[in-house]
Amino acid sequence: MADNLSYLKQLLANKRTRSELRYRHYEMKSHPQDLFSTAELKAWNLRPVLGWCSKAVDSLADRLQVKGWKNDNFNLETIFRMNNWDIFFDSAILSALINGCSFVYISEDETGFPRVEVIDGMNATGIIDPVTNLLKEGYAILERDKNDAPVREAYFETGRTTFYEKGQEPYSVANQAPAPLLVPILYRPDAKRPFGHSRISRAMMSLVNSAVRTTKRSEVAAEFYSVPQKYVLGTDPDAEALDKWKSTISSLMEISKDEDGDRPTVGQFTQQSMQPHMDQIRTFAALFGGESGLTMDDLGFVSDNPSSAEAIKASHESLRVLAEKAQRVFGSCFLNVGYIAACLRDNFPYHRRQFYLTEPVWRPAFKPDAAALSGIGDGAIKINQAVPGYFNKDNLTDLTGIDPSEMEIPEEDDL
Structure with a gap:
């Protein structure tokens, strides 16, 4: 066990740097290095930021909303409802989109009911089973001190969790779950990278860095555009020096002739244009x-x-496909969380195949407007005329995202 624990600690340390980089881009704390900079520009200490990476993550995360569970034979919805349903799902999805994966730590509260806690990808790792997407072994840092040093760690195995607290002897807690109590939540996994891919790709980070540098250059250009550089030629070296600030802000400036009747030449450099910078930023935005x-x-x-709503939906076709793909993958991962939590709750090692009918129900990624609702209604009527009962309130909810009314329909005799 000691060798596996050391391996997992080293694995987490190797991945932590990349996770921190993506979090810096998401939190707009990443400041790219200038390609060509002078001491004068560094003295200005310009640090513009762009929120494009956070926009890319949030625009997808905000469209992924779990509505409930279908064929919930093991009452999984109660487990999630009792664990801050909205905050739990949003936190797990957001962290998975940033890191490529997040983890859910499952434990028991004082009454023995399952408690689920989201751990970001910077503080947990493991060895994954590519068939079930559950872990074979796992390691997580459950608590850190103010200096970011681990205070409480846990090593997860099937049937046992070992805790390591600073200054105390390790201790283990047994359980009846058929897998470790650390479940991964994955975004776009594949055979090469079973722990998924981050929504913040290398291309996104590179484009944001280039756009930030362009924004910094535009800030510098704007200063010279607002206060254009001027020059004076042919001044007498013995004459009193001009006050640069007064000569800049004065609306009227007098320069007299010298003893020989000569006068200096006053001119102004051509102002820089802001348009090239704006065009370059638009190019990066399009990319x-x-x-x-x-x-x-x-x-x-x-x-x-x-x-219109339909035009917006059409322009976001790529985002809609990404959202539907994410719903399928996240749905399988959250089912794994409910499966392990149910085993812990009932103190019984269920088989995973017993949960094959249970699946999460998601709200539509793009909610229809009034015109789209009218089109759905007309289509449902025509299809039901051809195939009676094809559309009803259960499957229309999936299309509209609106729950059916619970009010009873009055009988004709009551009208």
């Missing part, structure tokens, strides 16, 4: 939009003509 599935409107370049 970032193509990489992330966002539109120019999402990135702050608002079009003159407002789009």
Whole structure:
């Protein structure tokens, strides 16, 4: 066990740097290095930031909303409802999108009921089973001190969790779960990278860094554009020096002739144009939009003509596909969380195949507007005329995202 624990600690340390980099981009704390900078520019200490990476993550995370569970034979919804349903799902999804994966630590409260806690990808890792997407072994840092040093750690095995607290002897807690009590939540996993891919790709980070450098250059250019540089030629070296500040802000400046009747030449350098910088930022925004599935409107370049709901939905087709893909993967991962939590709750090692009918129900990634609702209604009526009962309140909810009314329909005799 000691060898496996050391391996997992080293694995987490190797991945931590990349996770911190993506969190810095998400939190807009990353400041790219200038390609060519002078001492004068460094003295200005310009640090512009762009929120495109956080926009790319949030625009997808905000569209992933769990509505409930279908065929919930083991009452999994109660477990999640009793564990801050909204905060839990949002936190797990957001962390998984940033890191590529997050983890859910399952434990028991004072009454023996399952308690679920989200741990980000910087503080947990493991050896994954590619068939079930459950862990074979896991390691997590449950608590850190103010200096970011681990205070409480845990090593997860099937049937046992060993805790390591600073200054105390390790102790183990047994359980009846058929897998470790640390469950991964994955975003876009594949055979090569079973722990998933981050929503903040290398291309996104590179484009944001380039756009930030362009923004910094535009700030410098704006200063010279606002206060253009001037020059004076042919001044007498023995004459009193001009006050540069007064000569800049004065509306009227007098320069007299010298003894020989000569006068200096006053001129102004051509002002820099801001347009090249704006064009370059728009180019980076277009490239970032193509990489992330966002539109120019999402990135702050608002079009003159407002789009309808259908036009917005059509322009976000890539984002809709990403959201539906994420729903499928996250749904399987959350089912794993409910499966292990149910085993811990009932103190019984259920088989995973017993949960194959249970699946989460998601709200539509794009909620329809009034025109779309009218189209859905017309379509449902026509299809039901051809195939009676094809559409009903259960499957129409999946299309509209609106729950059916619980009011009883009055009988004709009561009208």
